[in-house]
Amino acid sequence: MSEFDAIVVGSGFGGSVTAYRLTEAGLRVCLLERGKSFPPGEFPRSPHDTATNFWDPKHNLYGMFDIWSFSSLEAVVCSGLGGGSLIYANVLLRMPDDWFVNEKADGSCEEWPVTRQKLDKHYDRVENMIGVQEFPIGQHPYSETPKTLAVREAARQIDLEPELVPLAITFANPNQPAVPGVPIDGGENNLHHKPRYTCRLVGECDIGCNFGSKNSLDLTYLSKAKDCGAEIRTCSEVRSLERTDSGFFVTYKRHPEGSRHTVTANRLILSAGALGTPYLLFRNVSAFPGLSTALGQRFCGNGDFLGLVLRAKSHENGTVSPRILDPSLGPVITTAMRMRDKLDGGTGRGFYIEDAGYPQFVNWLIDGGSQRTLVLAGRIPRPRLESNRVEGLLHPAKRNHAVHRRQARLQLYRKPAMAAQHAHHRSSARRSTDGTAPGRGCSK
């Protein structure tokens, strides 16, 4: 008999929602996550710890940031309990109704088999589990967040209505006004048993929130899964998958010691991410004779474009003065404007423009740093970034000529940057792989 009813590989949005719902339904679930657990307060902040916060086991690095490089695509994904939710920007947009289509070459659209109406009840459930709140723009001190005000003002200037995006962040306790840095009611009821505090507006969402204000998956779905009896094994990287008469035989490597372990189950759920899952499948093709030849093909980025607003200005009573946007004040993203597309009365493709901030220490580097300071602070030893081999990922026929390794670059800017803007393209919403997107996670 198998030890478990189901093995779930990976603890990002796909894995944690699945693990919870299966455990809740009474199945014996084992979740295997290659990365470490990062309780609030344990996300690295010092220069040394940050420089080693990368995923590269060959160089004894077991940190969060896993950088993949392909010939025309580079991707950052997260390794850790909670997957991408540890570093994502907390935005849980529902995809607009009109975008549930495939555009054809002749410009016509083909409806998807699933509609927004069908998904709404699942969106509701996920938002309820994760705990969505809006940025409390109507209240001090939130009402003075310069980057948010600037995006809202810009939207109105081009006749668009700015919207507050649903965020997986706790700003306020239930039925209380929002206050930065107060204990979250029942906050310590999580698998780390660590207290949590409301958002302190420090712009650190993308490097892990040390105050537990971000409602990441370890603090939500995975804590619930554990309460229901799921077995969660961190530092456990799945390497090989074999079939048995009654299910699957999975071998994983424990980090950092390197010991190998096995586990069996009747069902296997691969939720190791858009890159991690195909990688695992290619390593184990013999266990899956029916695999499609399309595996490993037709990848694209998630459609996000980052831009920096430089030398912003205020125009008042005929006077022009510098406009301080203070990108480190607030969570990374607070607000958006939606550019209409041809499906809803505009022209071209639709997308969202959002504000985007970064942590205070980046501000110091950008505003005050000499070139040497920037180079030193941004230096990541070359081997760490180069060592992520991707040869195994693409379809075997395409490997030799389609893939090459390239050093990922950390770009830092010397000129004063006032705020970053983040355009969330329509294709991004379509392909979003977070728990709110079609076909991902919202299992019941």
Ligand SMILES: Cc1cc2nc3c(=O)[nH]c(=O)nc-3n(C[C@H](O)[C@H](O)[C@H](O)COP(=O)(O)OP(=O)(O)OC[C@H]3O[C@@H](n4cnc5c(N)ncnc54)[C@H](O)[C@@H]3O)c2cc1C
């Ligand atoms: C900086 C940043 C900001 C983002 N902001 C947003 C946002 O605001 N809104 C939004 O909708 N999306 C956002 N995203 C995208 C979002 O994070 C991803 O779409 C989402 O995390 C994908 O979920 P997933 O479950 O498919 O994979 P992941 O979240 O990547 O989870 C996969 C998990 O599998 C683990 N794993 C991989 N291989 C193995 C193995 N062999 N054995 C065991 N475990 C393994 C990984 O360590 C990881 O924990 C952002 C992404 C980034 C990088």
